[in-house]
Amino acid sequence: MLAAVISLSLLGAGLGLALGFASRQFAVEGNPLMDELVAMMPGSNCGQCGFPGCTGAAAAIAEGTAPPTCCPPGGKALAAALADRLGIAIDLSALEDRGPQLAVVAEEVCIGCCRCIKVCPTDAIVGAAKQIHNVLREACTGCGSCVERCPTEALVMRPVPATLQHWVWPKPAAA
Amino acid sequence: MTAPAEFLLLLLSTALVNNVVLVKFLGLCPVMGVSRSMDAALGMGLATTFVITLAAGASWMLEHWLLLPLDLGYLRILTFILVIAATVQFTEMVIRRLSPGLYQSLGIYLPLITTNCAVLGVALLNVQQGFGLLKSLLYGFGSALGFTLVMLVFAGLRERIALARVPEAFAGAPVAFIAISLLSLAFMGFAGLIA
Numbered sequence: 001m002l003a004a005v006i007s008l009s010l011l012g013a014g015l016g017l018a019l020g021f022a023s024r025q026f027a028v029e030g031n032p033l034m035d036e037l038v039a040m041m042p043g044s045n046c047g048q049c050g051f052p053g054c055t056g057a058a059a060a061i062a063e064g065t066a067p068p069t070c071c072p073p074g075g076k077a078l079a080a081a082l083a084d085r086l087g088i089a090i091d092l093s094a095l096e097d098r099g100p101q102l103a104v105v106a107e108e109v110c111i112g113c114c115r116c117i118k119v120c121p122t123d124a125i126v127g128a129a130k131q132i133h134n135v136l137r138e139a140c141t142g143c144g145s146c147v148e149r150c151p152t153e154a155l156v157m158r159p160v161p162a163t164l165q166h167w168v169w170p171k172p173a174a175a
Numbered sequence: 176m177t178a179p180a181e182f183l184l185l186l187l188s189t190a191l192v193n194n195v196v197l198v199k200f201l202g203l204c205p206v207m208g209v210s211r212s213m214d215a216a217l218g219m220g221l222a223t224t225f226v227i228t229l230a231a232g233a234s235w236m237l238e239h240w241l242l243l244p245l246d247l248g249y250l251r252i253l254t255f256i257l258v259i260a261a262t263v264q265f266t267e268m269v270i271r272r273l274s275p276g277l278y279q280s281l282g283i284y285l286p287l288i289t290t291n292c293a294v295l296g297v298a299l300l301n302v303q304q305g306f307g308l309l310k311s312l313l314y315g316f317g318s319a320l321g322f323t324l325v326m327l328v329f330a331g332l333r334e335r336i337a338l339a340r341v342p343e344a345f346a347g348a349p350v351a352f353i354a355i356s357l358l359s360l361a362f363m364g365f366a367g368l369i370a
Contacts, residue, residue: 003245011254015261022265026272
């Protein structure tokens with residue numbers, strides 16, 4: 001019994017050490033630019049850009065195969081930041097920016113089908129079958145995936161309402 | 176019989192006559208999964224060869240230096256799996272470093288070598304047959320060669336099948352299963368090769 005415990009522990013520790021050293025030895029350096037871009041993306045993997053998740057989009061942007069404007073939830077702010085990081089000039093005027101948005105459930109139309117709950121990448125929608133759903137403001141990233149899924153068009157995107165907690169003084173217009 | 180001839184015979188008999196995939200039916204998952212293209216099949220075969228050979232040697236050492244002296248035979252499967260998993264992890268790191276393209280094309284099947292029953296099967300068969308270290312290594316290497324051979328042959332078959340006009344009901348997996356069963360029948364023909 002003791003011999004079994006000791007020998008297995010030693011075996012595990014030895015193999016773990018060896019693998020640890022090997023992982024240092026064979027470490028693969030990722031593309032540092034790509035890692036930086038991944039950190040800037042929204043990270044909700046909503047898939048509206050057409051790439052498999054935010055990592056895929058960041059890889060394509062880093063390679064130059066996708067424009068920095070490809071992320072709808074990121075909006076103008078993200079596109080500007082990405083272009084700034086990549087050092088390229090982009091035309092932001094084509095990008096429609098409605099400001100930060102939230103999904104809102106129209107309670108009189110919601111039939112409680114739960115489909116939006118399944119597509120939400122951030123689990124921001126609460127509700128149960130045949131119960132009116134609701135969107136948690138703190139969790140919603142405004143990606144709009146639920147809007148396409150809703151069979152009764154009960155989900156709409158609205159600008160983030162200004163509440164006492166959220167309101168900030170508008171920036172002065174640049175002269 | 177002289178030693179080299181015996182070793183050659185062992186290699187041949189494990190690779191062809193007692194082929195792990197087509198005669199013992201071990202490790203079918205990667206054979207069906209990664210045999211769409213010759214390149215991926217060759218990569219998978221070589222990675223598995225590396226793992227099986229190393230695991231055969233390591234399991235012999237474990238068996239004779241740890242399990243038998245301490246009378247821990249009941250831990251055999253556990254320790255073998257541990258060593259195999261570590262070897263696969265190591266192989267994955269090396270492949271990721273040396274050949275990112277191969278790493279991409281093998282995908283999930285690379286870590287799944289751990290659960291490839293051919294690897295554990297060869298290690299356990301070695302113990303069962305009471306081989307020495309050198310013979311264990313040879314047995315492992317021979318089995319792995321047989322595995323790689325089948326992978327390559329089957330990938331070649333599937334590449335040709337992909338171009339053929341297969342009836343709709345048989346397209347995809349069914350025709351692949353029929354092809355591999357015919358290949359298995361063909362390998363049965365080696366049965367009388369070594370008396």
